[in-house]
Amino acid sequence: MPDRKFLVTFSPHDRHPETTNKVMMTVVIAMLPIIANSIWYYGYYAVKGYVLTTLFCIGFEYLFDKISGRPVAIKDNSALVTGLLLAMNMPAAAPWWTMLVGSFIAIVVSKQVYGGLGQNPFNPALVARVFLLIAWPVEMTSWVKPSPIIHGFLFDTVSSATPLGTLKSDIIAHGHVVTANLATYTDQIIGNVSGCMGGDGAVFVLIGGLFMMNRKVISWHIPISFLGTLFAFTGIIWLINPQRTIDPFLHIVSGGAMLAAFFMATDYVTSPVIKRAQIVFGIGCGLIAGIIRIYGSYPEGTGFAVLIMNAFVPLLDKYMRPLSFGEVKK
Template sequence: MSPNNLLTVSHSPHVFGSESVQKIMYRVLLAMVPAFAVSLIFFGVGALIVTGVAVVSCLVFEYLIARFLLKVKPTLWDGSAAVTGVLLAFNVPSNLPVWMIVVGSLVAIGIAKMSFGGLGKNPFNPALAGRIFLLVSFPVQMTSWPKAVESRFAYLDATTGATPLGIMKEGLKNGQPMVDLLKDIPDYGQMFLGNMSGSLGEISALALLLGGLYLLIKKVITWHIPVSILSTVVLFTGLMWLINPDKFADPLFHLLAGGVILGAIFMATDMVTSPMTPVGQIIFGVGIGLITCLIRLFGAYPEGVSFAILIMNAFVPLIDKYVKPKRFGEVVKHG
């Protein structure tokens, strides 16, 4: 018998599943590898520097805050800080200066995560909170997007251009006809592969979908949130497109451009900040889809996924309070 020959006594159950937080986080990291690879291909050095800095600074802040401010044992290797780092990097342009990334990481880890008590306690997605902080603080740097391929060997000196969403927003505002605008943006095949300007992780729908498929198979996420977000976006933009194809872009464009797929698969599905029940998750996803479309089509910003997710994050406690799983033996009564 182990220690001091004493029997161990504990409450049941006495066996446990093999799942752990680490495994989940490492799976998420693995699922982000294809998207990261694509950004290396299109943005090269910049993508490497930005991602590296974001991950390292998130880990360092997590360690320092846990150790010296909260005075708890740092749980660095649960992988959650690394996930936040990669997601933050995925949400910024690849030519962002190092110090800004560090500031973003500090906001993400320090304010959005640790100040609420660390992993599992944060109401808002930390990476998105960091991203939004950067966006409103440094709007110029956060919206100067390096051109894909051309800026492969450049970092701060990358040549920049507008994202497809930016081109669309600006053009429609200036009254350019839709036909001309569609010529200015890459064709949909290239957009699907990721050959366009944008945040470094959001560009390739293909790579993101691959990662999403892996997460679905490994049961890290369920289909409810991604599917409800994407189908809401398709339905809403499709409806507007049918009403007025000259004023509104087609739904496929809205799917492929911007961060909606990244958001739907990797950001909105963050377990900590999404509802617990499948029905709640669908409500959450539909909300994100709607807010995203409203911002994109009628708002001042060309892109609205991160705002949409953060806004819906705030509704999660409410959704969880009112959307409960159906209990066994709740309604049905037989004679």
């Protein structure tokens, strides 16, 4: 009989055609409606923000890999995604140096020091966002009034409070919601309100999120449990005391709730693998975000909520793991 040769390799033996690069590019494509909406309302400032944060993030990724002797990993496009998400979490008129510092925190401090992609416990863009908010609160809360580019690609920045910021100020000053100061549902949905570049415009975030679901890049478990819990919690408080907060639908379309639910909380590295753990993760995010929004000093709480729940991911995956075939529950 002829000699037979057997090829012995390590797992996995069944390889999926999707690669990290392809998955990240799918996420980038899903972000395009949000980016286009940002440019429509913030013109030059949005373009500057997206360009600088992506260049800074890719640059820091390249430099750290070179200095540490690791293979350069910029081709996996994870730094590109982080840069775009960081820009979406910043005010349109944020100084360039905050984008530089934020990119360093996101790539080097939040990702590379842990070993690179797949090793970081917390979402890099959110770590950078929270760090900048605490370190430079004035620069990170200097919101500008949106102005469609049909009025000019470069416009004078006019200070304007975010809807959630206005809500918090009214409650502190008057002890109740001032209905006349609330943004309309339409403005909230299309993003014609002051805020982070990618945090508003719920319809465009939803388009991107549904696209990722259709491509099976993310599943429904985290976004639905996140937004459903936020809706339920704020709805209960609103029914008990409508003067304490806005209605639950406005909570869903305001601020960064939609962006966090579809693009931040669903990050592969910092979210659970097991489906039922993902539901618990989403519930935790929605509950914490609602508590901070209504009872905390910050008007927005989604970023803090996701980071807090990131810390519980190892426990959720460990204790909610289904039993293997033949395994006896102890």
